[in-house]
Amino acid sequence: MIEVRNLTKTYGDTVAVHGISFRVPEGRILGFLGPNGAGKTTTMRILTGYTPPTRGSASVGGYDVVRQPRQVRRIIGYLPENAPVYGEMTVRGFVGFFAETKGLAGAALRRAVGQALDECGLESVADRLLMNLSKGFRQRAALAQAVVGDPKVLILDEPTVGLDPVQIREIRGLIRGMAERRTVILSTHILPEASLTCSRVVIIARGRVVASGTPENIHSTLQESNRMTLLVRGLPDKVEKVLTEVPHVQKVRREGASRTHEEGMEKPFTPRTIEEYQVRVEKDHDIRAELAAAVVGAGLDLLEMRSVGLSLEDVFVHTITDETEGVRHDG
Amino acid sequence: MTASATAAAAPRSRRPGALVLTVFRREIRQYFQTPGTYVALAFFLLLSGAFFVLIVGQFVEDSARALAAATPSENAAALNVTQQVVTQLFQVLNFLLLVVAPMLTMRLIAEEKRSGTFEMLVSTPLGNWDILIGKYLAALAVCAALLAVCVAYPIVCATYSRPEWPVVWSCYLGLALIVAAYAAFGLFASALTESQIAAAVISFVGLLVFQMIGYLFKAGTLGLAAGALSIGSHSDNFTQGLVSLSDVVYFVVFSIFFLFLAAQILDSRRWRA
Ligand SMILES: Nc1ncnc2c1ncn2[C@@H]1O[C@H](COP(=O)(O)OP(=O)(O)O)[C@@H](O)[C@H]1O
Ligand SMILES: [Mg+2]
Numbered sequence: 001m002i003e004v005r006n007l008t009k010t011y012g013d014t015v016a017v018h019g020i021s022f023r024v025p026e027g028r029i030l031g032f033l034g035p036n037g038a039g040k041t042t043t044m045r046i047l048t049g050y051t052p053p054t055r056g057s058a059s060v061g062g063y064d065v066v067r068q069p070r071q072v073r074r075i076i077g078y079l080p081e082n083a084p085v086y087g088e089m090t091v092r093g094f095v096g097f098f099a100e101t102k103g104l105a106g107a108a109l110r111r112a113v114g115q116a117l118d119e120c121g122l123e124s125v126a127d128r129l130l131m132n133l134s135k136g137f138r139q140r141a142a143l144a145q146a147v148v149g150d151p152k153v154l155i156l157d158e159p160t161v162g163l164d165p166v167q168i169r170e171i172r173g174l175i176r177g178m179a180e181r182r183t184v185i186l187s188t189h190i191l192p193e194a195s196l197t198c199s200r201v202v203i204i205a206r207g208r209v210v211a212s213g214t215p216e217n218i219h220s221t222l223q224e225s226n227r228m229t230l231l232v233r234g235l236p237d238k239v240e241k242v243l244t245e246v247p248h249v250q251k252v253r254r255e256g257a258s259r260t261h262e263e264g265m266e267k268p269f270t271p272r273t274i275e276e277y278q279v280r281v282e283k284d285h286d287i288r289a290e291l292a293a294a295v296v297g298a299g300l301d302l303l304e305m306r307s308v309g310l311s312l313e314d315v316f317v318h319t320i321t322d323e324t325e326g327v328r329h330d331g
Numbered sequence: 332m333t334a335s336a337t338a339a340a341a342p343r344s345r346r347p348g349a350l351v352l353t354v355f356r357r358e359i360r361q362y363f364q365t366p367g368t369y370v371a372l373a374f375f376l377l378l379s380g381a382f383f384v385l386i387v388g389q390f391v392e393d394s395a396r397a398l399a400a401a402t403p404s405e406n407a408a409a410l411n412v413t414q415q416v417v418t419q420l421f422q423v424l425n426f427l428l429l430v431v432a433p434m435l436t437m438r439l440i441a442e443e444k445r446s447g448t449f450e451m452l453v454s455t456p457l458g459n460w461d462i463l464i465g466k467y468l469a470a471l472a473v474c475a476a477l478l479a480v481c482v483a484y485p486i487v488c489a490t491y492s493r494p495e496w497p498v499v500w501s502c503y504l505g506l507a508l509i510v511a512a513y514a515a516f517g518l519f520a521s522a523l524t525e526s527q528i529a530a531a532v533i534s535f536v537g538l539l540v541f542q543m544i545g546y547l548f549k550a551g552t553l554g555l556a557a558g559a560l561s562i563g564s565h566s567d568n569f570t571q572g573l574v575s576l577s578d579v580v581y582f583v584v585f586s587i588f589f590l591f592l593a594a595q596i597l598d599s600r601r602w603r604a
Contacts, residue, residue: 048454051600070456078454084447086357088364100353101455145451 001026001153001183002047007056009042009207016042018207019056024200029179031194032187034204040187041081043204044157047185048078060153074102077146081157083139087131091122094130095144102149116148120174136167143171147178154178156186160193172197228279228291228307234300236275242298243279246290251280274303350457354465355472358439362473371434375427375477382423383484390415412492413499418570420484421502425566428474428510429542433534435473436517437527439466440593445525459597463590467518474510478503498572505569508582512562513538515586519593538562 002024009017017039024030032040045051046058049069057064063071086094095116099109117123120140130138139159146154159175160168175186175197188194194201195215202212211218232239236254243252255276281287288305295302362368390412443449452462485499513534520534521527545561548554558564565581568574 045450048450050450050454070458073454074456076454078451080447080450080454082447084451086361086448088361089357093360097353097357098451098455101350101452101457103349103456105349142451 001028002030002058002060002185004043004047004058005056007043007046007058008054009039009046009051010054015207017046017053020202020204020207020209021056022202022209022212024183024185026183027179027181028200029175029184029186029198031198031201032185032204033189033191033194033201034187035189037206038189038204039207040189040204041157042207044078044155044185044187047072047155048076049073075151076153076155077148077151079142079146079154079156079159082161083142083159085130085138085141085145087129089130090127091130091133091137091141091144092117092126094141095122095148098145099148102151104149112149115150116144119147119178120144121170136163136170139163139167139171140174143174150181152182154182154184154186156184158187158189160188160190168193226281226283226285226307228281228288228305230277230279230291230295230302231274231304232277232295232300232302233272233274234298235271236269236273238298239275239277239295239300242294242300243277243291246287246294248282248285248287249279249291250282253278253280350461351465351468354457354462355468358466358469359472361438362435362469365438367434367438368473371431372477374434375431376480379420379424379427379481379484382427383420383487386416386419386423387488412488413495416488417485417494417499417502421506421566421570424481424506425509428477428506428513429538430535431477432470432474432510432513433517433520433531433538436470436514436521436534437531438521439470439518440521440597441524441527441530445527453597459594463518463593463597467514467590470514470518471511474514475507478506478510481506495572498570501569501572501574504574505566505578508579509562509566512582512585512589515589515593516541519589519596522593522596 004023005021007017007020008015020039020043022030032043034040042051046053047060047065049065049072052066057066059065060072061075063075065072086097089097092113096109096113099112099116104112117126120143122137122140122144125133125137130141133141139162143156143159146156156175160171163171172193175184178184179197186193186197199214200212201215201218203210203218230243240252240254243249255278279291288307292302292305393415440449443452453459485494488494516538517530517534520537521530523533524530541560541562543561543563544557545564548557559581562585565578568578
């Protein structure tokens with residue numbers, strides 16, 4: 001239903017989207033996951049025909065977004081980022097206006113508006129002005145605008161950003177309900193949103209697809225490492241050096257490293273300092289014994305060691321961090 | 332059904348023009364809801380009323396003085412209500428519209444771009460022209476309401492004198508054409524920016540330039556060209572009761588031209604880097 005092929009979009013020297021490809025089959029809900037600035041909004045704007053791609057192509061419902069934008073706009077419902085609304089309109093008037101733009105009139109329009117208001121839980125505020133409503137209701141009204149007239153494809157840009165946890169849960173429920181009959185692509189920078197709401201996830205960072213598949217799928221293929229947590233007594237610099245030299249260790253990070261610096265803690269490190277260290281180990285290697293031997297062999301005290309599986313969250317953070325190394329600092 | 336094999340059926344709008352009407356109705360409602368509309372209306376009505384009183388007062392004074400002192404031929408000139416009141420009022424209304432039209436059009440596109448609803452609007456089946464014409468007609472409707480109120484002035488004149496009605500009507504037609512041009516330019520300015528204030532300033536200054544160029548350059552071919560492009564030189568005839576085809580065509584073409592430019596600007600995001 002949605003097909004994106006090798007899509008690239010540049011703004012001057014900025015490459016917002018860099019050769020991404022993915023497909024959303026009919027009736028599926030795709031989570032488009034990435035940190036801020038990854039290129040999610042740009043991709044969605046290309047899908048709605050708002051802005052053209054620099055290279056590559058995209059189609060929605062079989063229509064090319066560049067060559068057949070009018071046909072595309074007839075079958076999509078779009079919720080732009082930040083859910084803009086006409087504040088001076090009532091919820092009903094607002095949704096009704098967008099129903100009219102989709103060619104509805106008379107009884108069919110009233111039925112469609114009623115349905116959309118019902119679907120988005122807006123009946124209680126249907127005749128209030130949007131500017132007097134909470135962010136949650138405005139977000140729903142913007143969603144109702146996208147849904148009204150029952151478009152085949154929904155394109156939702158960060159539908160839950162700026163909402164409180166209760167509202168987020170409600171909106172997620174709404175979207176899941178909507179996806180039963182429609183093809184949905186929703187973007188988010190929050191991982192649980194993608195893994196809870198979507199059947200498939202595409203992770204993008206810096207304009208490139210870094211992973212895609214079902215949430216479980218991504219989890220296992222991306223889990224190239226295990227994580228160990230060690231509690232060690234000794235000079236942190238020395239501990240880090242010793243741990244890093246153990247074979248198959250990818251990365252060592254002292255918990256709270258940046259915190260200590262930032263708060264300018266006066267207590268200097270001594271050989272008696274106790275710190276927690278996160279050690280990333282290559283997948284399929286059990287090096288607990290080697291780690292313990294190295295620590296003890298260097299005259300340090302190993303107080304605790306445990307193995308921590310990576311959550312999808314960790315995978316997400318690591319994936320996008322690897323892509324953006326140098327931009328992000330630990331901490 | 333596979334996505335690429337058969338394109339999904341896209342519902343079509345039933346009547347042509349229905350979408351224009353949809354945009355038009357929303358904009359009219361928006362005008363009623365926007366405080367700026369009332370500010371612009373109050374500004375226009377208060378100032379035009381005040382100027383009317385001043386102009387009439389001056390006319391009465393002049394007439395009285397002329398009646399007391401002068402020869403009959405001078406009387407006739409002094410007592411010409413058409414020359415003294417109607418054409419002066421035309422100039423005043425023309426200038427007030429030059430200020431008010433940008434105030435009424437500044438919001439139309441700039442505010443939608445700023446708030447983000449523009450992106451929503453252009454992802455609907457509405458075309459650029461549906462949006463532009465709907466908004467333009469709404470602005471024209473409000474301007475028409477302003478001009479309708481101005482009917483009061485010649486009617487007041489007519490209660491104590493006899494204005495030349497053909498001149499009154501040609502002035503009216505002139506103002507209608509002028510305001511259509513102002514609104515088109517204002518809509519164009521509103522499409523240029525995300526800031527309402529910037530849009531108002533651009534349209535006010537731009538229209539002022541179009542008013543003045545005829546007077547700024549008088550000599551040679553430059554003067555000729557400036558005169559041909561100037562709003563000012565095309566509105567003078569209306570105050571003489573003359574409706575010339577070239578003036579009418581000028582304002583119609585001026586309006587279409589700037590609507591067309593506005594459409595190009597809306598489209599430009601598709602080809603601009
Ligand atoms: N209109 C624009 N002009 C210039 N740069 C832009 C524009 N829109 C987005 N960008 C840049 O493209 C990158 C991707 O932005 P965006 O698609 O908004 O990311 P996301 O929605 O994932 O946060 C960012 O670096 C952003 O600064
Ligand atoms: Mg975004």
